[in-house]
Amino acid sequence: MxxxxxxxxxxxxxxxxxxxxxxxxxxxxxxxxxxxxxxxxxxxxxxxxxxxxxxxxxxxxxxxxxxxxxxxxxxxxxxxxxxxxxxxxxxxxxxxxxxxxxxxxxxxxxxxxxxxxxxxxxxxxxxxxxxxxxxxxxxxxxxxxxxxxxxxxxxxxxxxxxxxxxxxxxxxxxxxxxxxxxxxxxxxxxRLAERSADIPQLAEYFRKLHARQFDKECEPFPPELLSYLRNLSWPGNLRELSNCIARYIVVGPEGLTQREATRARPSSYSYRNSSQDAVPLKKICKEAIREMERNAIIEALRSNHWNRRKAAQDLKISYRALIYKIRDAGLIAKRPNAQERTESTTTNA
Ligand SMILES: Nc1ncnc2c1ncn2[C@@H]1O[C@H](COP(=O)(O)OP(=O)(O)OP(=O)(O)O)[C@@H](O)[C@H]1O
Ligand SMILES: [Mg+2]
CATH class of the missing domain: 3.40.50.300 (P-loop containing nucleotide triphosphate hydrolases)
Known part of the structure; x- marks a missing residue:
């Protein structure tokens, strides 16, 4: 050549x-x-x-x-x-x-x-x-x-x-x-927030890239983590996402919590929707509770290094209930796979 x-x-x-x-x-x-x-x-x-x-x-x-x-x-x-x-x-x-x-x-x-x-x-x-x-x-x-x-x-x-x-x-x-x-x-x-659908794929790309670069092993990211990353605002755009994942690879999952500039995107519920129609109070409360529950789940997963079994113990719910709530909160789109079903049965037996 x-x-x-x-x-x-x-x-x-x-x-x-x-x-x-x-x-x-x-x-x-x-x-x-x-x-x-x-x-x-x-x-x-x-x-x-x-x-x-x-x-x-x-x-x-x-x-x-x-x-x-x-x-x-x-x-x-x-x-x-x-x-x-x-x-x-x-x-x-x-x-x-x-x-x-x-x-x-x-x-x-x-x-x-x-x-x-x-x-x-x-x-x-x-x-x-x-x-x-x-x-x-x-x-x-x-x-x-x-x-x-x-x-x-x-x-x-x-x-x-x-x-x-x-x-x-x-x-x-x-x-x-x-x-x-x-x-x-x-x-x-x-901006990265305007192309949030690409975040899971980009995060996996940066994971493989930095793992190679730092010569470290890093398991594929769990879907909850990808969903969590997708919902952040990323003011530093792709560079910030890339740096954040490099930190994850080098110092471990706690590297994610060192991010200062990035905050979860503002809550979407409001008493008026985009077409300015008033929204019933009952619906607002339901959504607020859902969002609080979602945040609590993310926090528990994050502090347990995305280990679902440990997160379930912290939240004092069964593993099966956590998997259900994770799905309900939209943190994973798919149904649990065969391995998860087996894990769940084993844990809750
Ligand atoms: N589409 C992409 N896919 C994967 N990685 C990307 C993509 N775009 C940018 N990156 C990575 O994100 C980082 C920032 O990208 P880049 O330097 O191209 O941005 P920029 O707009 O020129 O930034 P600045 O204005 O700060 O100079 C780089 O590490 C780059 O490799
Ligand atoms: Mg540039």
């Missing part, structure tokens, strides 16, 4: 498989449809979304699935490199362009020739560089620092930001003409 092919395969191997990356939620189905259409074009793409929603992951997927995949995926974090260094980092320099420039050096734009240039945190790019980038996007030409020669590159540009660029334009910090250039094709990554 040639080195080039081997390198490309290694890059794609770093990505989750498509069924994990896009999951099965409606929110991600939209992303998949757009990404598939966009991947074969060479028009600039803008990826929007909160921190940890997977913008960089999608940028890598777009690269791997584009006509530029045999070239390099070159990432530039516009917020992490001081603007005094960023120009030469991006566009390169000629010998003597500034003090200390002892030799000519190509920049990352050149490295991305026939590949993908990923400009992360584009909203943080300073105004001088915004003009130079605009020229690159308009005609594919740029010049190294201290050089008169115009060079041409053919690169796929993908930009990402967590900022609202319209607000940056309003504040005079972002050029509107650059915005229109990069905003032709845009994908907004949903």
């Amino acid at each position: 040639s080195t080039r092919v081997a390198t490309k395969m290694a890059r794609i191997e770093g990505l989750p498989p498509d069924e994990i990356l896009f999951g099965s939620s409606t929110a991600m189905e939209e992303v998949r449809q757009k990404a598939l259409k966009i991947s074969k074009t060479n028009v600039a793409v803008l990826l929007l979304g909160e921190g940890g929603t997977g913008k960089e992951t999608l940028a890598r997927w777009l690269h791997a699935n584009s006509d530029y995949s045999s070239g390099e995926f070159v990432k530039v974090n516009c917020a992490a490199i001081p603007s005094s260094l960023l120009e030469s980092e991006l566009f390169g320099h000629e010998k003597g362009a500034f003090t200390g420039a002892n030799a000519a050096k190509p920049g990352r734009v050149e490295r991305a020739h026939l590949g993908t240039l990923f400009l992360d945190e584009i909203g943080d790019l300073d105004s001088g560089l915004q003009s130079k980038l605009l020229q690159l996007l308009q005609d594919g030409f740029f010049s190294r620092l201290g050089d008169q020669v115009e060079r041409a590159v053919d690169t796929r540009v993908v930009c990402a930001t967590g900022r609202k660029l319209e607000e940056e334009i309003e504040a005079g910090r972002f050029r509107p003409d650059l915005f229109y250039r990069i905003n032709v094709l845009k994908i907004t990554m949903p």
Whole structure:
């Protein structure tokens, strides 16, 4: 196998498989449809979304699935490199362009020739560089620092930001003409809470990934735990879920309780439903009790490391009753399997 092919395969191997990356939620189905259409074009793409929603992951997927995949995926974090260094980092320099420039050096734009240039945190790019980038996007030409020669590159540009660029334009910090250039094709990554249907599958993916990474054994997660994870709010999105599971693998189930930012999503019952009709008090009380019971079950399971038999003892109910209540609370969708039925019979005999 040639080195080039081997390198490309290694890059794609770093990505989750498509069924994990896009999951099965409606929110991600939209992303998949757009990404598939966009991947074969060479028009600039803008990826929007909160921190940890997977913008960089999608940028890598777009690269791997584009006509530029045999070239390099070159990432530039516009917020992490001081603007005094960023120009030469991006566009390169000629010998003597500034003090200390002892030799000519190509920049990352050149490295991305026939590949993908990923400009992360584009909203943080300073105004001088915004003009130079605009020229690159308009005609594919740029010049190294201290050089008169115009060079041409053919690169796929993908930009990402967590900022609202319209607000940056309003504040005079972002050029509107650059915005229109990069905003032709845009994908907004949903928050993890908006794709909660994908959480169980993602949690299992991260479990296997981190178990391999830390060289630890970790049993598949019980359905109650997956359901518990699914109902949390995850303000740090996929990064937070991934970190939380890494902690679980390293320090054990108590690692889950160290999560501070994440809270269960707000309770859904209210005396008015979404269409503003009043809901009878009896129904509200029933739902409130159900939710309290559900929380008590989760707490007992969590403090007993998701061992159902021990949780049942803590709750002072039979194992069989706990399994019934777990199902009733929607913590597992399926009926107990044959092994569980045998366990239950043995325990309650
Ligand atoms: N669809 C996905 N499937 C599996 N893992 C994912 C997916 N998207 C992101 N991840 C993982 O979640 C973490 C955060 O993803 P990524 O860095 O792509 O997000 P981001 O939006 O660029 O975040 P930030 O804005 O903070 O830079 C990474 O560890 C990444 O591997
Ligand atoms: Mg990122």
